[in-house]
Amino acid sequence: MTKKKSLQTLLTTTDYKPPVGFAAFPTAIHHASTVLFKDVAALRARNWQDKNAYTYGLHGTPTTFTLEARLAEIEGGTHCLLAPSGLAAIAMIDFALLKTGDDVLIPENVYGPNRELGNWLAKDFGIAARYYDPLIGEGIAELIQDNTRLIWTEAPGSVSMEMPDIPSICRAAHARGVLVALDNTWSSGLAFRAFDHDVDVVMQALTKYQSGGSDILMGAVITRDKSIHQKIELAHMRLGMGVSADDVYLVLRGLSSMKLRFEAHDAGARVVANWLKYRDEIAHVLHPAFPECPGHEIWKRDFTGAAGLFSVIFNERYSEAQTDAFIDALQLFKIGYSWGGANSLCVPYRMQTMRQQWTQAGQLVRLNIGLEDPQDLIADLEQALRVLN
Numbered sequence: 001m002t003k004k005k006s007l008q009t010l011l012t013t014t015d016y017k018p019p020v021g022f023a024a025f026p027t028a029i030h031h032a033s034t035v036l037f038k039d040v041a042a043l044r045a046r047n048w049q050d051k052n053a054y055t056y057g058l059h060g061t062p063t064t065f066t067l068e069a070r071l072a073e074i075e076g077g078t079h080c081l082l083a084p085s086g087l088a089a090i091a092m093i094d095f096a097l098l099k100t101g102d103d104v105l106i107p108e109n110v111y112g113p114n115r116e117l118g119n120w121l122a123k124d125f126g127i128a129a130r131y132y133d134p135l136i137g138e139g140i141a142e143l144i145q146d147n148t149r150l151i152w153t154e155a156p157g158s159v160s161m162e163m164p165d166i167p168s169i170c171r172a173a174h175a176r177g178v179l180v181a182l183d184n185t186w187s188s189g190l191a192f193r194a195f196d197h198d199v200d201v202v203m204q205a206l207t208k209y210q211s212g213g214s215d216i217l218m219g220a221v222i223t224r225d226k227s228i229h230q231k232i233e234l235a236h237m238r239l240g241m242g243v244s245a246d247d248v249y250l251v252l253r254g255l256s257s258m259k260l261r262f263e264a265h266d267a268g269a270r271v272v273a274n275w276l277k278y279r280d281e282i283a284h285v286l287h288p289a290f291p292e293c294p295g296h297e298i299w300k301r302d303f304t305g306a307a308g309l310f311s312v313i314f315n316e317r318y319s320e321a322q323t324d325a326f327i328d329a330l331q332l333f334k335i336g337y338s339w340g341g342a343n344s345l346c347v348p349y350r351m352q353t354m355r356q357q358w359t360q361a362g363q364l365v366r367l368n369i370g371l372e373d374p375q376d377l378i379a380d381l382e383q384a385l386r387v388l389n
């Protein structure tokens with residue numbers, strides 16, 4: 001082409017090539033909806049499932065494939081798919097592995113929207129969703145039916161903090177050819193090695209510690225079995241589970257500090273939880289590293305650490321209005337959902353409406369311990385507790 005290009009054409013074409021010989025630590029942020037093919041033969045030859053080639057931005061770019069590969073490696077799996085949120089990752093697992101007529105078992109203490117999704121599958125999709133006691137352990141065998149396809153687990157339940165016996169559940173499930181999915185967000189894949197304990201499908205809300213910035217929503221599904229991965233990959237494609245390269249970049253950026261942050265959250269949370277344990281206002285500290293937390297022995301057996309998230313149950317003499325006033329009086333702790341970021345958070349939960357068999361009378365309040373000095377957090381709790389007395 002010798003004719004000088006018009007301004008409009010110049011504005012829309014680029015000869016940019018990533019520079020050869022430029023080396024740096026960060027993964028480049030590749031944005032694309034359209035991926036270009038050099039000719040029709042190349043277009044026809046390419047398969048959207050091939051992670052060594054690219055077909056369309058929704059299926060992945062070098063940036064998203066890099067995060068997928070790194071997450072699979074970190075978790076000890078072989079395949080990973082990203083989703084726009086942790087909840088989207090949960091939905092992708094359900095739609096990939098369940099169909100009308102199937103049965104799914106979900107723990108009663110599961111992340112609320114996972115339960116809500118189960119209710120929807122049951123109501124509108126002809127899938128039986130049954131809820132089980134998270135401390136059931138091997139007893140799950142008695143609940144497995146011929147049409148049971150999937151058992152959800154979460155370790156621990158991220159509000160009431162019961163720690164399930166994952167190896168026992170996996171043993172019972174696998175004896176009947178049933179898959180086990182684990183919401184492994186609390187351990188970040190660091191403190192609990194799910195595949196070593198025989199879990200089939202691991203889900204992570206990258207929104208939490210992988211991001212660490214209270215700014216990203218993203219999820220991941222990690223597997224180590226090609227045929228399970230392929231089912232999830234089909235759901236990923238059919239449901240259009242794309243993620244933003246900018247967000248992926250921020251998660252990649254957070255990974256290098258994740259273990260240091262996780263350990264700092266863990267240490268801080270144990271200091272704060274230990275202080276709360278001796279307060280007269282608190283009836284129970286629900287932190288898996290503390291003996292009074294249901295499933296503590298399992299945590300000790302299977303986990304190498306704890307996250308910064310735990311709950312407390314107030315003495316039953318305090319009304320909801322009083323514990324709400326306590327939360328409102330906090331200054332360093334902010335009020336809000338989610339966790340895993342640098343700032344401490346606090347949320348009250350109405351357990352009687354969430355769980356049919358909830359027997360504790362006192363108010364449950366969940367704390368996310370950020371990266372502030374634990375002594376400052378304790379001082380904040382101490383001044384806020386004064387509103388109760």
Ligand SMILES: *Cc1c(COP(=O)(O)O)cnc(C)c1O
Nearest residue numbers: 085086087111158185205207218
């Ligand atoms: C936050 C969270 C999710 C969902 O993640 P989102 O990205 O907020 O959708 C799922 N499971 C657990 C345990 C979580 O804490």
